Amino acid sequence: MAQFYSDKVMEHFTNPRNVGEIPDADGIGEIGNAKCGDIMKMYIKVKDGLIDDVKFKTYGCGSAIATSSIATEMIMGKTIEEALQLSNKAVVEALDGLPVNKIHCSVLAEQSIKAAIADYYTRQGIDPTPIVGKLADPHQPICEL
Amino acid sequence: MDRFIYADNAATTRLLPQVLNKMMPYLTEQYGNPSSLYSFGQTARQAVDEARDTVAEYLNCRSDEVFFTSGGSEADNWAIRMAAHAMAKKGKKHIISTAFEHHAVLHTLKALKKQGFEITLLPVYENGIVQIDDLKQAIRPDTALVTVMFANNEIGTIQPISEIGAVCREKGVFFHTDAVQAVGHIPVDFAGLNIDMLSLAAHKFHGPKGVGALIIRKGLRFANLIEGGAQEKGRRAGTENTAGIVGLAEALKLACLDMEKATPPMIAKRDRLISGLLGSVERSRLNGDPIKRLPGNVNISFEGIEGESLLLLLDFKGVCASSGSACTSGSLDPSHVLLSIGLPHAIAHGSLRLSLSQDITDEDIDTLLEVIPPIINRLRDISPLWEKILKNEKYE
Ligand SMILES: Cc1ncc(COP(=O)(O)O)c(C=O)c1O
Numbered sequence A: 001m002a003q004f005y006s007d008k009v010m011e012h013f014t015n016p017r018n019v020g021e022i023p024d025a026d027g028i029g030e031i032g033n034a035k036c037g038d039i040m041k042m043y044i045k046v047k048d049g050l051i052d053d054v055k056f057k058t059y060g061c062g063s064a065i066a067t068s069s070i071a072t073e074m075i076m077g078k079t080i081e082e083a084l085q086l087s088n089k090a091v092v093e094a095l096d097g098l099p100v101n102k103i104h105c106s107v108l109a110e111q112s113i114k115a116a117i118a119d120y121y122t123r124q125g126i127d128p129t130p131i132v133g134k135l136a137d138p139h140q141p142i143c144e145l
Numbered sequence B: 001m002d003r004f005i006y007a008d009n010a011a012t013t014r015l016l017p018q019v020l021n022k023m024m025p026y027l028t029e030q031y032g033n034p035s036s037l038y039s040f041g042q043t044a045r046q047a048v049d050e051a052r053d054t055v056a057e058y059l060n061c062r063s064d065e066v067f068f069t070s071g072g073s074e075a076d077n078w079a080i081r082m083a084a085h086a087m088a089k090k091g092k093k094h095i096i097s098t099a100f101e102h103h104a105v106l107h108t109l110k111a112l113k114k115q116g117f118e119i120t121l122l123p124v125y126e127n128g129i130v131q132i133d134d135l136k137q138a139i140r141p142d143t144a145l146v147t148v149m150f151a152n153n154e155i156g157t158i159q160p161i162s163e164i165g166a167v168c169r170e171k172g173v174f175f176h177t178d179a180v181q182a183v184g185h186i187p188v189d190f191a192g193l194n195i196d197m198l199s200l201a202a203h204k205f206h207g208p209k210g211v212g213a214l215i216i217r218k219g220l221r222f223a224n225l226i227e228g229g230a231q232e233k234g235r236r237a238g239t240e241n242t243a244g245i246v247g248l249a250e251a252l253k254l255a256c257l258d259m260e261k262a263t264p265p266m267i268a269k270r271d272r273l274i275s276g277l278l279g280s281v282e283r284s285r286l287n288g289d290p291i292k293r294l295p296g297n298v299n300i301s302f303e304g305i306e307g308e309s310l311l312l313l314l315d316f317k318g319v320c321a322s323s324g325s326a327c328t329s330g331s332l333d334p335s336h337v338l339l340s341i342g343l344p345h346a347i348a349h350g351s352l353r354l355s356l357s358q359d360i361t362d363e364d365i366d367t368l369l370e371v372i373p374p375i376i377n378r379l380r381d382i383s384p385l386w387e388k389i390l391k392n393e394k395y396e
């Protein structure tokens, strides 16, 4: 059957990994807005500098759901530094590519992880900006990025 | 895949075997050029002429008012451009249309705007229907053309074409209607409705793709679309798509002969689908007027979810449908039609259009009612927007 997305995207879309919430999360990041049709919310649990657990919730298209799913897999068990290195490009590659007009969904995944880590630092009383860098304004429509 | 349910008949329809049978000779043995003098060519000529007569008969226009085109977009472009340019010569450069036309109309108007035309887009309100008083107020001495679609392709709402025709005729303004979604589905009476120009496309009523027509009221002498040979009275030159034209006429005939019998069961299925979905899915709404709508059109928004992921999950279940979400169109905004009826972006993103045909059975409706609600719930379960909605948080 001909399809719009790669098998990998479809696989993650159909069986998303790490879906849900972490009630006692150490950091929560939310990016996107309803107006654009995409919101991603990441929950992380940090232990000894490692991403001990990560869960997500996504409102958006198939590729938004697939990118958030694979992104959680890619940072699970990694150090915070490694998680911060995760680029949207790496996410796209891991999914065997995305249609051009869907690349912004992968930006959402990258940004929501960074936002969750920034939230983690903030909760620790550490200014996240020098570590995490500048994040997309959560109120700025991500679809226009 | 359990089943295949094609519920996207507003996008295109299945070519009926009877239609294909009528077309086949002109794709095979009867390949003559209708413009050739010998009898082999004249057989094709006769087929085209008969097709023209059939169209005239079922749409209540004259045969010499029928001009075959490559489809709906071409007919729309031609009608609007030629009327606009003809009237511009008389100093009339104002065109009235609606906010929720098909892009074949809207983008043509946009191009004309760049050339100095002034465009007024009438509002269509929450029910998706133009109000005649708005039209009356919008018409000015320099109004060249009114173009209002017969029925909307996304929300299926049927416009007051008879009143619009009467107002335009009275004020001496040309009236074009994009009837691409209406022809073959609801009665369309060209002469009786005071229409000057009407666009149609065969593939929307079980005919072949790539063929349509523009009906142009006799006496309107506007510019030719394509210069060349004498086909279509020289107004749209090019060797005729004989098989396509024959197919268009046959499909139109079958659709019109069948309409009276086919419509009530179709409406019953449509309404069962609508009430079933609204009843089983909380925070859902019907888009467009519940009664003044095409017999096969269902358009519902489900809050908290996004249309593309819904379509993908439906595809797994063998259901073909469409959505007005931005993510499906690849643009930043959701469908202009849904925005035109005042839907907030977030609600427009969660829209689902199911457009029925006679192929859809009562069991198919049962299946749809069974399959859709769990998919909505599954998407809502993972949606942070749904979470906000449940907590009554502001989100847009
Ligand atoms: C209302 C309306 N107008 C115009 C068109 C364009 O028709 P076609 O695809 O035959 O060019 C369509 C079909 O997509 C339509 O629904």
Ligand code: FES
Pocket: A036, A037, A038, A059, A060, A061, A062, A063, A064, A101, A102, A105, B326, B327
């Ligand atoms: S969420 Fe809109 S295109 Fe991916």
